[in-house]
Amino acid sequence: MTQHMMLQVQDLSKTFTLHTQGGATLPVFDGVNLAxxxxxxxxxxxxxxxxxxxxxxxxxxxxxxxxxxxLVRHRxxxxxxxxxxxxxxxxxxxETIGYVSQFLRVIPRIPAEGIVAEAAVAGGMDAAQALDAAxxxxxxxxxxxxLWSVPPATFSGGEQQRVNxxxxxxxxxxxxxxxxxxxSLDAENRNVAVALIMEAKAKGAAxxxxxxxxxxxxxxADAVFDVSAFQVAA
Amino acid sequence: MSTLQPxxxxxxxxxxxxxxxxxxxxxxxxxxxxxxxxxxxxxPGYQVPFGGREMPVAYGWGTGGMQVTASIxxxxxxxxxxxxxxxxxxxxxxxxxxxxxxxxVPVTEATTEATVIQTRHRIPEKTLREDQVIVYQVPMPEPxxxxxxxxxxxxxxxxxxxxGLMQVKLYEDISRHGEITTTYDYPVEVxxxxxxxxxxxxxxxxxxxxxxxxxxxxxxxxxxxIYAIPPYTKxxxxxxxDYPFEPQQFEDPCALCxxxxxxxxxVILDDKGDHMFVCSDSDHCRDRRAEGHMGPRAREAAxxxxxxxx
Amino acid sequence: MSDAPLxxxxxxxxxxxxxxxxxxxxxxxxxxxxxxxxxxxxxxxxxxxxxxxxxxLPPSRGRVRFAVRGQGxxxxxxxxxxxRRLLMRTDWGIVHQNPRDGLRMSVSAGGNVGERLMAVGxxxxxxxxxxxxxxxxxxxxxxERVDHLPRTFSGGMQQRTQIARILVSQPRLVFMxxxxxxxxxxxxxxxxxxxxxxxxxxxxAAVVVTHDLxxxxxxxxxxxxxxxxxxxxxxxxDQVLDDPQHPYSQLLVSSVLQA
Ligand SMILES: Nc1ncnc2c1ncn2[C@@H]1O[C@H](COP(=O)(O)OP(=O)(O)OP(=O)(O)O)[C@@H](O)[C@H]1O
Ligand SMILES: [Mg+2]
Ligand SMILES: [Zn+2]
Numbered sequence: 001m002t003q004h005m006m007l008q009v010q011d012l013s014k015t016f017t018l019h020t021q022g023g024a025t026l027p028v029f030d031g032v033n034l035a036x037x038x039x040x041x042x043x044x045x046x047x048x049x050x051x052x053x054x055x056x057x058x059x060x061x062x063x064x065x066x067x068x069x070x071l072v073r074h075r076x077x078x079x080x081x082x083x084x085x086x087x088x089x090x091x092x093x094x095e096t097i098g099y100v101s102q103f104l105r106v107i108p109r110i111p112a113e114g115i116v117a118e119a120a121v122a123g124g125m126d127a128a129q130a131l132d133a134a135x136x137x138x139x140x141x142x143x144x145x146x147l148w149s150v151p152p153a154t155f156s157g158g159e160q161q162r163v164n165x166x167x168x169x170x171x172x173x174x175x176x177x178x179x180x181x182x183x184s185l186d187a188e189n190r191n192v193a194v195a196l197i198m199e200a201k202a203k204g205a206a207x208x209x210x211x212x213x214x215x216x217x218x219x220x221a222d223a224v225f226d227v228s229a230f231q232v233a234a
Numbered sequence: 235m236s237t238l239q240p241x242x243x244x245x246x247x248x249x250x251x252x253x254x255x256x257x258x259x260x261x262x263x264x265x266x267x268x269x270x271x272x273x274x275x276x277x278p279g280y281q282v283p284f285g286g287r288e289m290p291v292a293y294g295w296g297t298g299g300m301q302v303t304a305s306i307x308x309x310x311x312x313x314x315x316x317x318x319x320x321x322x323x324x325x326x327x328x329x330x331x332x333x334x335x336x337x338x339v340p341v342t343e344a345t346t347e348a349t350v351i352q353t354r355h356r357i358p359e360k361t362l363r364e365d366q367v368i369v370y371q372v373p374m375p376e377p378x379x380x381x382x383x384x385x386x387x388x389x390x391x392x393x394x395x396x397x398g399l400m401q402v403k404l405y406e407d408i409s410r411h412g413e414i415t416t417t418y419d420y421p422v423e424v425x426x427x428x429x430x431x432x433x434x435x436x437x438x439x440x441x442x443x444x445x446x447x448x449x450x451x452x453x454x455x456x457x458x459x460i461y462a463i464p465p466y467t468k469x470x471x472x473x474x475x476d477y478p479f480e481p482q483q484f485e486d487p488c489a490l491c492x493x494x495x496x497x498x499x500x501v502i503l504d505d506k507g508d509h510m511f512v513c514s515d516s517d518h519c520r521d522r523r524a525e526g527h528m529g530p531r532a533r534e535a536a537x538x539x540x541x542x543x544x
Numbered sequence: 545m546s547d548a549p550l551x552x553x554x555x556x557x558x559x560x561x562x563x564x565x566x567x568x569x570x571x572x573x574x575x576x577x578x579x580x581x582x583x584x585x586x587x588x589x590x591x592x593x594x595x596x597x598x599x600x601l602p603p604s605r606g607r608v609r610f611a612v613r614g615q616g617x618x619x620x621x622x623x624x625x626x627x628r629r630l631l632m633r634t635d636w637g638i639v640h641q642n643p644r645d646g647l648r649m650s651v652s653a654g655g656n657v658g659e660r661l662m663a664v665g666x667x668x669x670x671x672x673x674x675x676x677x678x679x680x681x682x683x684x685x686x687x688e689r690v691d692h693l694p695r696t697f698s699g700g701m702q703q704r705t706q707i708a709r710i711l712v713s714q715p716r717l718v719f720m721x722x723x724x725x726x727x728x729x730x731x732x733x734x735x736x737x738x739x740x741x742x743x744x745x746x747x748x749a750a751v752v753v754t755h756d757l758x759x760x761x762x763x764x765x766x767x768x769x770x771x772x773x774x775x776x777x778x779x780x781x782d783q784v785l786d787d788p789q790h791p792y793s794q795l796l797v798s799s800v801l802q803a
Contacts, residue, residue: 016787019791020794062782062787086779090766108733380650381651393626396633398659398664399663405655405673409654409690475667
């Protein structure tokens with residue numbers, strides 16, 4: 001591989017132990033190895049429940065893998081995200097890994113443009129500039145201007161998802177994790193989202209995406225990674 | 235008024251009726267109070283607790299001041315008692331009588347003649363001397379009390395000189411009234427250390443406390459606290475840079491003695507609202523008139539041929 | 545990562561007279577600007593721990609160290625009482641569950657906020673007042689209420705006044721004990737959102753004790769789950785809430801709807 005290595009998953013496994021269900025264990029995947037280079041996009045595939053989201057969340061240290069490592073290039077060095085101190089995990093999220101979740105987690109009282117701008121401010125942009133960038137992005141995603149100053153709690157699924165995409169893509173994260181970024185979008189907005197993702201790739205982002213939509217997948221992904229192949233027989 | 239002669243004399247003095255010890259308090263109690271006084275003098279502005287005794291008057295009538303006076307009074311002393319600047323109010327008269335009877339010391343209304351001056355609400359206008367002691371009657375010794383009711387907490391505030399809260403009180407004054415409206419019992423900082431309630435004297439008198447040649451003693455009967463300002467001690471009235479401390483100012487002079495820069499009381503002359511401002515320190519006023527000074531009212535009266543103060 | 549720690553707890557334990565365990569063997573390191581949430585059922589030792597951390601209750605064992613300005617890490621309980629009290633008025637702040645414990649009810653809102661400035665020697669009324677106004681504005685209290693007594697305020701306003709009173713001294717560390725307890729849900733949301741904004745803008749570190757998982761989800765970067773005085777699990781807030789490992793954490797998370 002000639003590309004600059006950004007993300008390297010080594011022998012990763014995840015098993016949930018459900019203590020509230022009498023300690024039942026729920027193995028999801030085992031022995032996952034995956035490498036993603038700069039400017040590359042890998043699409044995770046597999047049936048519903050195969051563990052795509054679980055894997056993606058593990059790459060963000062949102063879920064804690066049972067074993068294995070997630071190495072990420074952070075400040076020029078490969079760092080083990082899984083075993084890192086909380087402080088370093090936070091720093092990696094702040095600087096290196098962006099994550100667009102399947103659903104927007106709304107924050108009470110913060111307007112759509114504020115949610116998007118906040119992400120840019122967290123990356124060091126000044127507030128006024130961030131707000132301009134946020135508005136430009138929301139405009140591009142065809143979110144009606146009257147909604148910009150409204151907290152997204154009352155938005156439709158597609159509107160919320162556009163806010164979510166804008167929030168994740170307003171900065172140029174070196175590593176991007178996308179969970180169904182286009183699922184609830186109409187054709188026009190799907191195209192905008194795809195264009196944004198392609199721009200991120202062009203800037204060198206290493207991307208791992210879950211996306212059921214085969215046309216979108218074909219457009220953005222350089223390779224697919226079937227999570228089902230790592231499922232543990234129950 | 236001339237000095238009253240003692241009813242008895244000499245160190246073996248016993249009170250007139252032979253029932254009470256000299257100056258009422260027993261020697262044991264006086265020694266205890268004197269120890270508290272010594273400590274108070276050693277730590278200017280610091281409130282020293284003492285085991286107060288019951289006095290034959292109710293709290294609020296100067297029992298704290300009386301206990302201090304009783305403990306420092308000697309047979310050679312000459313006592314003056316004032317209340318709001320006057321020697322002839324009920325309170326002043328009865329305290330004076332009390333000591334005249336129980337200690338037999340001479341009493342006086344003349345500030346210059348007195349060696350011990352017990353006061354409620356004023357400091358005499360005449361600068362006090364090194365050989366004089368002024369004893370203040372204190373109703374509430376804790377300047378922080380109104381804002382911090384917990385005694386344990388105010389004690390720590392004093393111990394660690396945490397006095398921001400006192401400033402809050404002045405802040406509240408200005409925010410509510412546009413100026414510092416505290417005019418009595420205006421808090422002071424003593425010797426650049428302890429925050430102190432000067433007792434309800436007008437803030438007009440605050441500057442007199444600073445570097446006063448006389449020893450200043452404070453007694454709070456109900457709260458059982460004694461504190462002191464030794465002679466020539468720094469006393470600073472609290473304020474803000476943009477709202478500096480300002481004592482009351484009176485435009486006109488005393489209507490009777492023409493004194494300027496003294497604290498004046500308003501006297502209502504008739505039911506038509508005629509009034510005049512005269513010295514609150516009646517001894518001072520009398521002296522000045524005796525020296526021939528004449529205020530506008532006095533002059534008017536003299537021209538008409540009768541005395542204005544009669 | 546070059547920043548030095550701000551607060552360090554090591555093996556902090558407190559046993560009450562009578563043998564009741566308040567907290568046991570709690571350790572963590574807090575860095576400038578970080579918000580640490582502490583959750584657990586009532587009686588799990590959250591408030592005991594908070595008292596130990598904030599210098600109010602000497603732990604029976606263990607130590608708490610704080611990066612005192614110009615002095616480096618200092619054992620909080622080896623500071624002299626005046627030094628500790630000075631910290632309380634300057635670099636630390638406590639947001640009490642009951643605003644009555646954190647406000648002077650007989651002093652105006654402006655006076656409450658200005659007190660910390662005066663405590664460190666501010667003696668210019670105009671400056672103190674304009675700072676108080678500024679801070680009341682930041683916590684969304686109308687300028688015209690500046691001279692009103694907090695007892696004429698709603699619970700939410702009192703809580704916000706309490707926060708302004710603390711933040712005015714630009715503390716580096718704020719302890720919050722159930723900051724939204726006792727407030728209506730809508731008022732809670734507003735307060736939380738305000739706290740979140742302030743904490744972010746000012747870069748102040750905080751330790752937030754609550755039994756409300758929504759509060760920590762919104763405010764804290766990191767989370768500790770306590771049970772019977774012990775920390776049973778800790779990690780990034782979303783880790784602990786989304787993928788809880790310990791049986792008790794799982795129970796806690798599963799017993800609330802959508803935190
Ligand atoms: N936090 C959790 N606690 C316990 N079990 C979980 C948790 N998250 C996921 N699981 C379980 O792990 C398995 C994989 O779920 P996951 O959400 O990763 O699937 P997916 O491939 O993303 O599915 P879909 O395509 O439906 O989104 C499922 O059995 C799910 O119930
Ligand atoms: Mg999924
Ligand atoms: Zn006169």
